Amino acid sequence: MKLEEAIKQKEFKDPYNKLVVNLLYTHxxxxxxxxxxxxxxxxxxxxxxxxxxxxxxxxxxxxxxSIQERMLNKMxxxxxxxxxxxxxxxxxxxxxxxxxxxxxxxxxSKGMELLETLEKQVSEFNHKVIHLDENEVIRLNELLDQxxx
Numbered sequence: 001m002k003l004e005e006a007i008k009q010k011e012f013k014d015p016y017n018k019l020v021v022n023l024l025y026t027h028x029x030x031x032x033x034x035x036x037x038x039x040x041x042x043x044x045x046x047x048x049x050x051x052x053x054x055x056x057x058x059x060x061x062x063x064x065x066s067i068q069e070r071m072l073n074k075m076x077x078x079x080x081x082x083x084x085x086x087x088x089x090x091x092x093x094x095x096x097x098x099x100x101x102x103x104x105x106x107x108x109s110k111g112m113e114l115l116e117t118l119e120k121q122v123s124e125f126n127h128k129v130i131h132l133d134e135n136e137v138i139r140l141n142e143l144l145d146q147x148x149x
Contacts, residue, residue, distance in 0.1 A: 007021070025058070038118075049073070051091070051111050053067055055115055061094065
């Protein structure tokens, strides 16, 4: 569906304005769809992102600030997300032995199992919501990398 139809706007000031609105609208579309994918597992897209970051550490813990730096949504509150994941026993927090103000976070086996359960569904979801062929996906990734400079 064209952006103009989706938001019921006839025209944009210029193509740059349209692109920014289009990117924001597309972001909202993807997050809404992701929310319904993760809802049965009682996690949010941001919590999923934290779990993937921790899985990428291959057993090595990360500090809250390191998690925050790597998050897709820099406005997310990593401390709050980690606390919610801890309550679900998907991550564990351990006070750093060398600096008591610092907390090390790692994914639990339950968190790893959840990611394994979601892996196929996320892959299918990605193919379903992105209505482009593989060459177009590669090109769009290149353009988005270029857009961010």
